Amino acid sequence: QSSVTQPPSVSGTPGQRVTISCSGRTSNVGENAVNWFQHLPGTAPKVVIYADDRRPSGVPDRFSGSKSGTSASLAINGLRSEDEADYYCGTWDDRRLGFVLGTGTKVTVL
């Protein structure tokens, strides 16, 4: 099981703000850059946030990331139907000497 935990699901209505937490350890979230992946099963994942809080070009500014200590968060403002997907945080783990993905959160747009 992953050492980085996320809530299994979050939901919101269109236009709402939702946040996804990513709780880890000093060896992973605490000391390494956190990336956030958006994934629709059967398609290639897409990074919506990298290096804790940076947004790749082409990703809407509705997506934002933050980190404090051993916890990171992804916020989606102005939720849209196309945001419905699975979201994973991911970061390097200095103790396990490998990349670790969070447990994943399903975002549902009601």
Place this chain on the structure above:
Amino acid sequence: QVQLVQSGAEVKKPGASVTLSCKTSGYTFTQYYVQWLRQAPGQGLEWVAIINPKDGDATFARRFRDRATLTADASTSTVYLDLTNLKFDDAAIYYCARDSVAPHNPAFDYWGQGSLLTVS
């Protein structure tokens, strides 16, 4: 333009071996890591391995360390993932992705289309 093109679907029996490939183009092969992730049916994303094509140094998730190999062929800008002693739960879609060497540059910015591995 940057592209990662993965090999086609594979069907293997338990105990067999498989080689998946990820052919890159449009950038300097040795200047970016290549990561591998997978998603099994009904399961979440799982990290598999990473390779630095510059020196061939590879790191694997613990569950693959004794039966996976990564090779980077600079002459063809292709990364190969070899997985031996296949198990039923190795059945998944395997994705390769380009990753930045520099920690604050865009990460996992280009992806392959995925390779479906069936173990049956």
